[in-house]
Amino acid sequence: MHFQWYPGHMTKAKRMMQENIKLVDLVIELVDARIPLSSRNPDIDELGHNKARIVVLNKSDLAEERWNDAWSRYFEEKGFLVVKVDSRKGSGMKVIQNVIREACKEKIERDKKRGILNRPVRAMVVGIPNVGKSTFINALAGKACTKTGNKPGVTKGKQWIRLNRQVELLDTPGILWPKFEDQKVGLRLAFIGSIKEEILNTQELALEFIQFMHEKYAGVLEEKYHIEADSESYATLNGIAESRHCLLKGNELDTDKAAFLLLDDFRNGRLGRITLETC
Ligand code: G4P
Numbered sequence: 702m703h704f705q706w707y708p709g710h711m712t713k714a715k716r717m718m719q720e721n722i723k724l725v726d727l728v729i730e731l732v733d734a735r736i737p738l739s740s741r742n743p744d745i746d747e748l749g750h751n752k753a754r755i756v757v758l759n760k761s762d763l764a765e766e767r768w769n770d771a772w773s774r775y776f777e778e779k780g781f782l783v784v785k786v787d788s789r790k791g792s793g794m795k796v797i798q799n800v801i802r803e804a805c806k807e808k809i810e811r812d813k814k815r816g817i818l819n820r821p822v823r824a825m826v827v828g829i830p831n832v833g834k835s836t837f838i839n840a841l842a843g844k845a846c847t848k849t850g851n852k853p854g855v856t857k858g859k860q861w862i863r864l865n866r867q868v869e870l871l872d873t874p875g876i877l878w879p880k881f882e883d884q885k886v887g888l889r890l891a892f893i894g895s896i897k898e899e900i901l902n903t904q905e906l907a908l909e910f911i912q913f914m915h916e917k918y919a920g921v922l923e924e925k926y927h928i929e930a931d932s933e934s935y936a937t938l939n940g941i942a943e944s945r946h947c948l949l950k951g952n953e954l955d956t957d958k959a960a961f962l963l964l965d966d967f968r969n970g971r972l973g974r975i976t977l978e979t980c
Pocket residue numbers: 759760761762763786787788789790828829830831832833834835836837
């Protein structure tokens with residue numbers, strides 16, 4: 702499977718990011734816990750090189766806990782502060798508040814030395830499309846937040862959400878563009894649904910996914926779809942089509958539909974917690 706992807710609007714996203722990042726002290730980078738490296742854009746290291754940094758393993762509810770822990774250690778060893786969260790449920794939000802405080806300590810100290818008191822630390826959330834940025838901002842900010850800036854009739858500017866006395870969050874996240882020269886990275890992004898389906902062949906993608914499952918999560922598909930164990934991917938896809946009654950006219954198996962169902966089950970956690978990329 703070979704595909705390339707770099708839509709034009711990502712160039713615009715990069716420009717926006719360069720502008721916005723100048724306004725903040727802290728960058729909160731969301732990655733998908735199922736593919737923590739493949740869902741990163743390494744350019745963020747250069748863009749945010751003199752900023753405080755936090756890596757958030759989002760959607761940690763969909764990934765295996767032992768790998769969430771291993772990835773946390775991985776990023777910690779690289780010098781990042783790391784938090785695992787499930788933004789949909791809101792778990793991990795208390796921890797992240799503390800970690801934000803910790804990340805900002807240095808900056809607050811520096812301000813103090815220069816005689817600047819009570820200037821809030823400014824933060825922004827960044828990540829590739831669909832990684833959960835909006836869900837995360839909503840969970841973190843909650844209902845109690847107050848927005849500042851951009852008041853009607855006053856100066857036009859950015860909207861900031863006041864998280865507490867010390868921290869303000871930019872209300873629009875920075876969109877990072879997925880980056881992959883390596884086809885394996887592209888494939889993982891496609892598995893989690895971060896690459897538009899129109900440019901991919903769903904069935905081919907499902908066959909690649911089945912192969913991965915056979916190698917790393919043997920037996921899971923067989924148990925879920927009540928099908929016989931078979932190491933051949935196409936036979937498994939046929940088995941899924943049969944067990945899910947995906948049929949075309951004339952009772953022919955609709956493997957396209959089965960492929961779609963399988964990927965949808967995976968993306969929504971119905972195959973259990975699965976980590977696609979390990980460290
Ligand atoms: P974005 O701003 O980065 O583009 O992502 P967004 O918040 O729109 O989230 C993309 C999808 O990921 C949403 O699902 C959202 O509910 C889901 N999501 C975000 N964080 C988590 C998490 O920690 N765990 C899980 N399991 N899911 C998460 P959707 O199906 O597109 O929308 P919806 O039906 O949930 O509204």
